[in-house]
Amino acid sequence: MRLLALLLGLALPACSGNGAEGVPVPPPIDFSALVRPATANTALAAPAGFRPPPDIVTRHYNVPPQQLYAAVRRVALAQPRSFAHIAYDDRLQAHFVARSAVFNFPDLIAVQVTPESDLILWSRSVYGESDLGVNRKRLLAWLAALDTALPAN
Numbered sequence: 001m002r003l004l005a006l007l008l009g010l011a012l013p014a015c016s017g018n019g020a021e022g023v024p025v026p027p028p029i030d031f032s033a034l035v036r037p038a039t040a041n042t043a044l045a046a047p048a049g050f051r052p053p054p055d056i057v058t059r060h061y062n063v064p065p066q067q068l069y070a071a072v073r074r075v076a077l078a079q080p081r082s083f084a085h086i087a088y089d090d091r092l093q094a095h096f097v098a099r100s101a102v103f104n105f106p107d108l109i110a111v112q113v114t115p116e117s118d119l120i121l122w123s124r125s126v127y128g129e130s131d132l133g134v135n136r137k138r139l140l141a142w143l144a145a146l147d148t149a150l151p152a153n
Contacts, residue, residue: 019083020097023106023126028088031112031120041125043135045143047118056139061117061150065092068150069113072121075145076111079138098123098138107135109142119146 036042036052045056061068069092076082076096085108087094092113097106105127112120121142123135 019099020085020106023085023097023108025086026095026108026110028091028093029110029112029122031122034122037124039129041128041131041135043123043131043139045119045121045139047114047120050120055136056121056143058119058121058143059152061119062152063117063150065113065115065117068117068119069094069111071149072111072113072119072142072146075142075149076109078145079142082109100134107131107138109138 031046034044034052036044043056044050044052044054045058046054047060048057063071069089073084073087073094076094077084079098081099081101083097083099085095085097094111096109096111098109099106105125107123107125109121109123114120121139123138125131125135
């Protein structure tokens with residue numbers, strides 16, 4: 001790990017870890033009751049009509065939910081500096097940690113596949129009130145990779 005990230009970890013403990021280390025394990029999220037913070041450090045991708053309104057509207061996937069869940073997990077783990085954190089497979093929900101390249105800042109990403117094969121992705125920063133658009137860009141990259149893995153019929 002870089003010296004700068006190590007020093008930063010003295011003030012921000014989750015920055016000193018590798019992978020998902022140092023980041024508390026989140027409980028399952030009830031996306032039907034999701035309340036987004038007022039800060040500009042999150043991004044939400046969800047189907048049209050979802051509440052709260054998403055930043056990115058996801059398409060419907062014409063595959064069984066388990067297949068979509070497996071594909072999105074593969075896509076997530078193939079992304080740079082992204083690590084599995086915990087999976088609630090019975091709920092088709094998984095959580096990941098993505099780390100920034102320079103400062104090792106952790107971001108949390110939750111993935112939910114619905115029984116209708118719709119997809120919800122929520123990416124949020126652990127530290128700071130702004131993310132300079134990083135969470136939105138991440139979700140767009142993950143969705144593009146998923147569209148390559150599961151082309152629309």
